[in-house]
Amino acid sequence: DTAVSQTPKYLVTQMGNDKSIKCEQNLGHDTMYWYKQDSKKFLKIMFSYNNKELIINETVPNRFSPKSPDKAHLNLHINSLELGDSAVYFCASSQGVTGIQPQHFGDGTRLSIL
């Protein structure tokens, strides 16, 4: 019954490693997002996909690469992890036009870099 699910919930890894976070939504929504929430709790959008196409790509390092195999999935791959990447990463989805429809969030992935 989970609407937006992301895995893993916790990710602890060493600097320099490559890792992926997966996200799936079963709401039939058109648009999916990745957000980063740092220790100050400020939520920042990273990417937005509409029907598998990138529509928002905020200024993030190119070590972060989103991939959307279909409109129900949006994965996030991170290369060469750095200490500053430690944060909570949220996946979200919404129906229709970005910016006027409410977003449904996954439970978050807590990434810790050692």
Added chain:
Amino acid sequence: GQNIDQPTEMTATEGAIVQINCTYQTSGFNGLFWYQQHAGEAPTFLSYNVLDGLEEKGRFSSFLSRSKGYSYLLLKELQMKDSASYLCVVSDSNYQLIWGAGTKLIIKP
């Protein structure tokens, strides 16, 4: 630049009423959202205002004045479970969402 201001933290008493203010300066406006986020959890949608006025939804109400660039979230009959952060989010002229830093609401018995 685009900016959203809301108080960092507020404290209120169980059973009381609290109003959380949000002011914004954005390039255009296509609506304002309020989200609730409990500690360690995901944000959840509370309300969306695009026209001026008050929208009531149970114990929660949200008000918007576009001419003043101002909104508030009103929480009545406060319960301990209302302790959370409340995020004000504005959709600008390009439908991009500008997120506020959130107001941490602490409810005391």
